Amino acid sequence: xxxxxxxxxxxxxxxxxxxxxxxxxxxxxxxxxxxxxxxxxxxxxxxxxxxxxxxxxxxxxxxxxxxxxxxxxxxxxxxxxxxxxxxxxxxxxxxxxxxxxxxxxxxxxxxxxxxxxxxxxxxxxxxxxxxxxxxxxxxxxxxxxxxxxxxxxxxxxxxxxxxxxxxxxxxxxxxxxxxxxxxxxxxxxxxxxxxxxxxxxxxxxxxxxxxxxxxxxxxxxxxxxxxxxxxxxxxxxxxxxxxxxxxxxxxxxxxxxxxxxxxxxxxxxxxxxxxxxxxxxxxxxxxxxxxxxxxxxxxxxxxxxxxxxxxxxxxxxxxxxxxxxxxxxxxxxxxxxxxxxxxxxxxxxxxxxxxxxxxxxxxxxxxxxxxxxxxxxxxxxxxxxxxxxxxxxxxxxxxxxxxxxxxxxxxxxxxxxxxxxxxxxxxxxxxxxxxxxxxxxxxxxxxxxxxxxxxxxxxxxxxxxxxxxxxxxxxxxx
Ligand SMILES: [Ca+2]
Numbered sequence: 397x398x399x400x401x402x403x404x405x406x407x408x409x410x411x412x413x414x415x416x417x418x419x420x421x422x423x424x425x426x427x428x429x430x431x432x433x434x435x436x437x438x439x440x441x442x443x444x445x446x447x448x449x450x451x452x453x454x455x456x457x458x459x460x461x462x463x464x465x466x467x468x469x470x471x472x473x474x475x476x477x478x479x480x481x482x483x484x485x486x487x488x489x490x491x492x493x494x495x496x497x498x499x500x501x502x503x504x505x506x507x508x509x510x511x512x513x514x515x516x517x518x519x520x521x522x523x524x525x526x527x528x529x530x531x532x533x534x535x536x537x538x539x540x541x542x543x544x545x546x547x548x549x550x551x552x553x554x555x556x557x558x559x560x561x562x563x564x565x566x567x568x569x570x571x572x573x574x575x576x577x578x579x580x581x582x583x584x585x586x587x588x589x590x591x592x593x594x595x596x597x598x599x600x601x602x603x604x605x606x607x608x609x610x611x612x613x614x615x616x617x618x619x620x621x622x623x624x625x626x627x628x629x630x631x632x633x634x635x636x637x638x639x640x641x642x643x644x645x646x647x648x649x650x651x652x653x654x655x656x657x658x659x660x661x662x663x664x665x666x667x668x669x670x671x672x673x674x675x676x677x678x679x680x681x682x683x684x685x686x687x688x689x690x691x692x693x694x695x696x697x698x699x700x701x702x703x704x705x706x707x708x709x710x711x712x713x714x715x716x717x718x719x720x721x722x723x724x725x726x727x728x729x730x731x732x733x734x735x736x737x738x739x740x741x742x743x744x745x746x747x748x749x750x751x752x753x754x755x756x757x758x759x760x761x762x763x764x765x766x767x768x769x770x771x772x773x774x775x776x777x778x779x780x781x782x783x784x785x786x787x788x789x790x791x792x793x794x795x796x797x798x799x800x801x802x803x804x805x806x807x808x809x810x811x812x813x814x815x816x817x818x819x820x821x822x823x824x825x826x827x828x829x830x831x832x833x834x835x836x837x838x839x840x841x842x843x844x845x846x847x848x849x850x851x852x853x854x855x856x857x858x859x860x861x862x863x864x865x866x867x868x869x870x871x872x873x874x
Pocket of ligand 1: 428429430431468469562629630
C-alpha cells in the first residue's frame with residue numbers, strides 16, 4: 397500500500413513536470429506611445445507618478461541596454477513585431493508597411509498554435525503580415541479578458557498598444573506646471589511647463605492602464621505563466637525629447653520584462669539589445685529555434701533570418717552581453733509637415749555614438765518638431781539667449797557627422813566628431829555603420845527619396861469593421 401502510494405506520488409511528479417515543460421508561456425507586450433524613457437518613476441523622474449509601472453519593474457528585469465531602431469511610431473512598431481530593421485523590411489518612413497510576404501511575431505506564434513491579438517493602436521501593415529485579432533480601444537478590458545480566457549489549453553500573445561502619452565495631452569491627472577522639474581535638455585519657459593505638465597498627466601493615465609492589465613492577469617490567474625514586456629517606444633515629441641531624432645532620448649527605450657519563476661525579480665541587465673531582438677527572444681521562450689525561422693524578407697546578402705537575436709540567455713541570468721553595437725535610422729520624407737528629405741543614421745556602442753546626417757546641406761523641417769509650440773516660444777526666447785539659440789539652430793541644421801561620449805555627455809551636446817583624439821573610435825563606428833547599411837540595402841538619400849513608395853497601405857493592417865477605432869486613433873497617428 398505504502399509502495400503503491402509512493403509509486404503514484406513519483407508518477408504524479410513526473411507527469412506534472414513533463415506537462416510544465418511542455419506548456420508554453422503567454423506573451424503580453426505593453427507599448428507606450430511617444431514616451432521618453434526618462435519620464436517614469438522607476439527611471440528616476442522627480443515628478444511623474446507611475447506606481448503600477450514601478451511595481452512591475454520591481455517584479456521584472458530592467459533591460460537598461462534596450463534601443464529601438466527608428467524614432468517615429470510606425471517603423472518602430474514594424475521593427476518590434478517583425479524582428480527586422482526598417483529599411484530591410486521596407487517599413488522605414490512613418491505611416492508605412494513591410495514588403496509583401498514579410499512575416500511577423502504574430503505569424504510565427506500563430507503557426508506555433510498561439511492565438512494572437514493586438515489591442516488599440518496598430519500602425520502596421522499589410523494585414524497579411526500581421527494576422528492578429530484587433531481589439532478596439534484601450535480603456536475597456538472586457539474584450540481583452542475574453543481573449544486571454546477563451547481557451548485555457550491554447551497559449552496566447554497580445555500587444556496592448558496604448559495611445560498615451562502621445563499628443564494631444566488631454567487625459568490623466570493634473571500636474572502643477574509651476575512645481576515640475578524641467579529636464580536639462582528642455583528650455584524652461586511657461587509654454588514648456590504647461591505642455592510638460594499635461595504630457596506627465598498622460599503618462600499617469602498610461603500607468604493606470606498598466607495597473608488594470610496586470611490586475612486582469614491576476615484576476616484570471618494568468619500572471620504566473622505570462623511574460624509581460626513593457627516598452628516606452630521612441631521618445632517624446634518635445635524638441636530634444638527624442639522623437640524624430642536618433643539621440644538617446646529617442647532611441648533608448650525603457651524596457652522591463654516580468655516572467656515569474658524564470659526571470660529574477662528586481663534585477664537589471666545592461667546588455668545592448670534592440671526591439672528587433674524581441675521576436676527571436678519570444679520564440680526561444682516558446683521553445684522555437686529562432687535561427688530556423690524564415691522571415692519572408694531577405695537582406696541584401698539574401699539571408700532570410702531575423703536581424704534580431706534572442707536575449708533569452710540574458711533573461712535567464714546566464715550572460716549579460718548580446719550585441720557590441722546598436723543601429724537606428726530616421727526617415728523624414730513622409731512625416732507630417734516635412735518639407736523635404738533629412739535622412740539620419742546612427743551606430744552606438746556602450747559608450748560612444750556616431751550619427752550621420754546624410755543631407756546636411758538641407759534643412760530639417762517637420763510639423764511636429766519645427767513648427768508651432770513649444771519651438772516658437774523657444775525661438776522667441778533664443779533672441780536674448782545665445783546658448784539656447786545654438787540649440788534651436790541645431791534642430792534645423794546639423795553637421796554631417798556627430799560623435800558623442802554618452803558617459804561624460806548623456807544629453808549629447810558636445811560634438812566630438814572633429815576631435816583628433818577620437819579618430820580611431822570614429823573609424824571603428826563608421827565601419828560598423830557602413831556594414832549595417834550594406835546589409836540593409838540602405839542607399840542613404842536615394843532610399844529616403846523612395847520613402848513615399850513605402851507609404852499608403854498601412855491601414856490595411858486594420859481588419860474590416862474597425863473603422864471607428866481607426867478614426868479615433870487618427871489624431872494620434874503621427
Ligand atoms: Ca509613437
